[in-house]
Amino acid sequence: MRATPERSGVRTEIAVVNTNERKTTYSVQISIADGAGWTAYDRFWLQDVPPGKTGRDEAVIGSADMGPAPRTPKIYVDEFTPLVDRS
Template identity: 80%
Template structure:
């Protein structure tokens, strides 16, 4: 995971390696915070990641309307749920 401050929010990138033997969908909820009150949330859905492959997603989270963009944002994983294909 990576969180990079930008002018209008925090660019967030995640990657999840599928170690299951079947396609797997991952639901990952994260929060980005600065430890001083600025907090933004997002949920990523990495769908049908093949076995042995890595699913990736990126998004711009938060905004400058929430206050100054954190210079050193921290990423927290609030929820991580793998959903393994049954077929």
């Protein structure tokens, strides 16, 4: 995971390697915080990641309305749920 401050929030990039033997969808909820009150949340859905491959996604989390983005954002994984394909 990577978090980079931007003008309108924090650009967050995640990557998950599928170590299962079947396609897997990953639900990942994260928080970005600065330790001083600025906190933003998002959920990523990495769908149908093939075995042995890496699912990737990115988003800008937060907004200019929240105030300046943290200079050193901290990433927290609040929930990580793999949903393995049954077929």
